Amino acid sequence: MNAKKYISWIVLILIATLIPPILNLPGSLQYLLDLSLIYAIVAIGLNLLMGYAGQISLGHGAFLAVGAYTSAYLTLTLHVPFFIALILSGLITGIVGILLGLPALKLEGNYLAIATLGFGVAVTQIFAIWTSFTGGFSGIKPLKPELFGFKFNSYLSYYYIILILTIVLVILTWNIIRTKVGRSLMAMRDSEIAAKAMGINVSYYKTLAFGLSAFYTGIAGSLYAHLLGFMTPYDYAFSIGMSLNFLAMIVIGGIGTISGSIIGAIIMTWLPQITSNLPIKSLSQIITGAIIIAVVIFYPNGIAYAGARLKDKFEKLFAKHQEKIVVKIEK
Amino acid sequence: MEHLIVDNLTMEFGGLKAVDSLSFSVKKGEIYGLIGPNGAGKTTVFNCVSRFYNPTSGRIIFEGKEITKLKPHEIIRAGISRTFQNVELFKHMTVLENLLVGQVAFTRENILSAAFMLSSVRKEERRIREEAMEILKILNIEDKAHEYASAQPYGIQKLVEIGRALVSQPRLIMLDEPAAGMNHSETDELAELILKLRDELGITILLVEHDMSLVMNICENICVMNFGKKICEGIPEKVKSDPAVIEAYLGGEEIA
Numbered sequence: 001m002n003a004k005k006y007i008s009w010i011v012l013i014l015i016a017t018l019i020p021p022i023l024n025l026p027g028s029l030q031y032l033l034d035l036s037l038i039y040a041i042v043a044i045g046l047n048l049l050m051g052y053a054g055q056i057s058l059g060h061g062a063f064l065a066v067g068a069y070t071s072a073y074l075t076l077t078l079h080v081p082f083f084i085a086l087i088l089s090g091l092i093t094g095i096v097g098i099l100l101g102l103p104a105l106k107l108e109g110n111y112l113a114i115a116t117l118g119f120g121v122a123v124t125q126i127f128a129i130w131t132s133f134t135g136g137f138s139g140i141k142p143l144k145p146e147l148f149g150f151k152f153n154s155y156l157s158y159y160y161i162i163l164i165l166t167i168v169l170v171i172l173t174w175n176i177i178r179t180k181v182g183r184s185l186m187a188m189r190d191s192e193i194a195a196k197a198m199g200i201n202v203s204y205y206k207t208l209a210f211g212l213s214a215f216y217t218g219i220a221g222s223l224y225a226h227l228l229g230f231m232t233p234y235d236y237a238f239s240i241g242m243s244l245n246f247l248a249m250i251v252i253g254g255i256g257t258i259s260g261s262i263i264g265a266i267i268m269t270w271l272p273q274i275t276s277n278l279p280i281k282s283l284s285q286i287i288t289g290a291i292i293i294a295v296v297i298f299y300p301n302g303i304a305y306a307g308a309r310l311k312d313k314f315e316k317l318f319a320k321h322q323e324k325i326v327v328k329i330e331k
Numbered sequence: 332m333e334h335l336i337v338d339n340l341t342m343e344f345g346g347l348k349a350v351d352s353l354s355f356s357v358k359k360g361e362i363y364g365l366i367g368p369n370g371a372g373k374t375t376v377f378n379c380v381s382r383f384y385n386p387t388s389g390r391i392i393f394e395g396k397e398i399t400k401l402k403p404h405e406i407i408r409a410g411i412s413r414t415f416q417n418v419e420l421f422k423h424m425t426v427l428e429n430l431l432v433g434q435v436a437f438t439r440e441n442i443l444s445a446a447f448m449l450s451s452v453r454k455e456e457r458r459i460r461e462e463a464m465e466i467l468k469i470l471n472i473e474d475k476a477h478e479y480a481s482a483q484p485y486g487i488q489k490l491v492e493i494g495r496a497l498v499s500q501p502r503l504i505m506l507d508e509p510a511a512g513m514n515h516s517e518t519d520e521l522a523e524l525i526l527k528l529r530d531e532l533g534i535t536i537l538l539v540e541h542d543m544s545l546v547m548n549i550c551e552n553i554c555v556m557n558f559g560k561k562i563c564e565g566i567p568e569k570v571k572s573d574p575a576v577i578e579a580y581l582g583g584e585e586i587a
Contacts, residue, residue: 194419199407199436
């Protein structure tokens with residue numbers, strides 16, 4: 001990573017740190033900001049699986065539920081401290097991910113999409129009837145996290161926990177994708193036979209990709225549970241609809257990029273909110289849909305690449321302009 | 332010394348015998364050519380040796396060890412590396428990254444040490460990058476290192492593939508039609524390169540090729556296949572004048 005990129009990331013982190021207290025957002029908007037970062041973690045995890053390893057999943061809403069309920073159960077019933085529950089939720093969801101990854105070894109493309117979709121539906125159904133674990137329809141109330149006696153009661157204070165975790169996960173992801181594991185995943189995505197010939201154990205890395213992706217989503221699930229004051233298995237974030245939303249996030253933001261995952265998550269979380277103030281109720285969804293379609297048409301590689309393309313265009317324009325000047329002088 | 336021995340290899344697909352009781356052996360440091368008309372079973376032999384196919388019967392012995400039961404991803408650690416007939420590059424990765432993948436099997440990194448970028452990982456990453464750049468220099472394409480593999484012309488892609496096979500420091504390299512789609516001057520450069528690999532790096536080379544001039548020029552020994560069977564084996568001069576070979580190719584016309 002070059003110096004320019006470092007600086008832009010640092011500026012971004014500073015903005016993310018300072019803006020919320022300066023803006024002093026009302027609770028509902030601060031909640032949305034918390035949520036968009038949680039979804040960004042899911043999107044990064046999903047992008048590892050889809051963008052880097054080339055495996056599809058339409059079941060990430062279910063992974064979010066596994067993480068959320070694991071964390072709620074650990075903290076409420078077993079009285080495990082929040083931060084330990086957070087890590088354990090990631091690990092347990094990761095194991096569930098590995099288990100789902102096993103059938104994925106035999107399935108590809110559309111068939112894998114359907115299998116993960118089935119997983120998504122099954123988990124929600126199981127959680128709905130498994131009332132001793134989830135509380136069922138009457139729900140449960142996950143606790144607000146506590147660290148050294150400080151209770152993260154407000155959405156703003158909780159925002160910083162989420163922000164720090166997001167930054168840590170972005171750094172870890174960045175390190176993973178540019179070393180052996182990342183290269184193996186991308187190689188497998190681009191050509192399975194060549195990857196095998198180069199000594200990559202494709203079965204191992206496919207399973208690993210599912211486990212890793214689920215780990216991120218489990219962490220996000222834990223954060224989500226403690227953001228909510230009240231949670232039922234019927235929560236929209238655990239549904240198939242949300243799984244498709246996660247997919248939309250990485251497609252809009254940019255498949256195979258970390259920045260794209262974050263951009264996509266922020267857009268998909270805020271767009272409905274911004275358009276919801278319009279006078280006609282269903283207009284919000286229509287506009288959201290239209291914007292998604294427009295992005296996919298005009299920036300098929302996602303918004304993360306759009307910035308780079310704009311820069312290229314400017315540079316080319318500038319180069320042409322310079323050429324003209326040179327020609328004039330020569331004349 | 333026998334480096335690679337293919338012993339009585341048979342590969343059946345359904346009722347079809349793509350390879351029929353084929354035996355040949357490649358000496359250490361030799362450039363060995365495997366030729367034959369389309370559908371003779373050459374690539375099938377390659378796929379058996381690199382373990383993508385499980386032969387119906389027969390044995391494959393490399394450096395005195397039987398490798399017939401190894402998995403495809405274990406073959407590179409045994410010291411055998413290969414290229415593919417229709418270039419199989421990692422398209423969305425750069426040329427350098429493609430070469431780095433060739434090192435994956437020999438890199439002692441795991442997901443945790445990499446995630447936290449321990450100093451051992453940094454050192455390892457530096458080392459494999461340097462080694463990959465060395466190979467790119469040998470191939471004379473180091474200026475392409477940071478360009479996408481898919482953006483390269485076909486000839487360069489073929490070189491990148493050879494480079495990727497080289498970074499694992501194989502003792503035997505299998506080239507599947509490396510000259511396909513290349514023009515004359517490119518083929519000449521390729522011949523030079525193959526000789527260089529053998530002479531300077533001491534790598535044994537097993538070559539499947541359609542371009543007769545290339546095979547006749549650089550191979551010390553040649554095995555000619557037709558319909559899965561060996562019809563002739565020996566030095567280029569012998570093979571060239573063998574009536575069975577001439578019959579198999581071009582139905583009697585002279586070759587090369």
